Structure formats: structure tokens, C-alpha cells
Amino acid sequence: PDDLNIITPGHFLIGTSLCALPQEDLKSYNPNKIKRFHLMTKMVQDFWTKWSKEYLSQLQQRSKWRTSKEPIKVGAMVVIKDENLPPLKWQLARVIELHSGSDNTCRVVSVKTAKGVFKRAVTQLCELPFDDSKD
Known part of the structure; x- marks a missing residue:
């Protein structure tokens, strides 16, 4: 639980962690004409785009004042959302x-990251669905 190193989808795609998103935007290319690497x-770019827009927004949904969340x-595990960084770089x-x-x-x-302890607004955090119970 105290280890803040994570297994990302990149580990499953290429066998190691992804260091950065590619600079070249390949979303507009025809997939039939590009090589396997491209x-x-x-696919990685599409995954991160979809993950950051759909999954994280689903975790952070607010139901206004009608229901209490x-x-x-x-002890909750969270991802610190940062608009200036790609999702791969979120802590x-x-x-x-x-x-x-x-x-x-x-x-x-107050949150503890691999880089230290910081204070963050709850609106900047996406709580991860994490079950710490041991069978």
C-alpha cells in the first residue's frame, strides 16, 4: 500500500512503462497505411484520450446538492488531475x-506522492476504486 509505483496499461502494451506520449499526432492517419509502430x-494515444475524458470524469462526477457523496x-488512493500535463504524467x-x-x-x-506531501483541493483529485481488504 505504501508503494506509489504503479503498473500502467503501457506495461501491457510494450512491456515497460511509458516515459512520455509521442510528439507526433497520429489520430488523423489512416490505420491501413501506417506501420505497426505507428x-x-x-492506440496508446487513443487510450489515454479516452481514459482521461471518460473514466476520470466518471470517477469525479458530482450530483449537485441532491444526494450526498x-x-x-x-488512506484513499487518488490521481492528482493536472490540466497542464498529459494524463500519463498525473501523479x-x-x-x-x-x-x-x-x-x-x-x-x-494533504496527499503523499512519490515527490513529497502536498495540499490539494478535493476537486483536483480523482479517487480510484481501490479495495484494501484482505481475504
């Missing part, structure tokens, strides 16, 4: 402390 690169808990973190406001609502948390 096809694999396009389970508040984030200490994995663990919540270590909650900071409640005057209304006892937690809007800021």
Missing part, C-alpha cells in the same frame, strides 16, 4: 490528512 502509438477518507497519491472548513466539510486534503 498503429501501436495511435461519501467524503474522501484518509498517484495517497490521502494522509483531511482539512475541514468551518462547516465541517472537507474541501482540502
Whole structure:
């Protein structure tokens, strides 16, 4: 649980971690005319685009004020969303402390990443569905 190194889809696609997204945008190329490497690169780009737009937004959905959502808990695994970085570079973190406001609502948390401890707004975090129970 304290190991913040993760297995990414890149490990399954190319056998090792991906260091960066390719610079060349291959989404507009016809897949029948490009080589296998370009096809694999396009698949990786498509995966990250879909993952960041669909899956992460699904984890971060808000239902306004009609229903109450389970508040984030200490020990939860999260991804720190950063609009200036590609999804591959978003940091994995663990919540270590909650900071409640005057209304006892937690809007800021302290998270531990591989690079240190930071305070982040709950709206910048995507909680990962993680079951820590042991059978």
C-alpha cells in the first residue's frame, strides 16, 4: 500500500512503462497505411484520450446538492488531475490528512506522492476504486 509505483496499461502494451506520449499526432492517419509502430502509438494515444475524458470524469462526477457523496477518507488512493500535463504524467497519491472548513466539510486534503506531501483541493483529485481488504 505504501508503494506509489504503479503498473500502467503501457506495461501491457510494450512491456515497460511509458516515459512520455509521442510528439507526433497520429489520430488523423489512416490505420491501413501506417506501420505497426505507428498503429501501436495511435492506440496508446487513443487510450489515454479516452481514459482521461471518460473514466476520470466518471470517477469525479458530482450530483449537485441532491444526494450526498461519501467524503474522501484518509488512506484513499487518488490521481492528482493536472490540466497542464498529459494524463500519463498525473501523479498517484495517497490521502494522509483531511482539512475541514468551518462547516465541517472537507474541501482540502494533504496527499503523499512519490515527490513529497502536498495540499490539494478535493476537486483536483480523482479517487480510484481501490479495495484494501484482505481475504
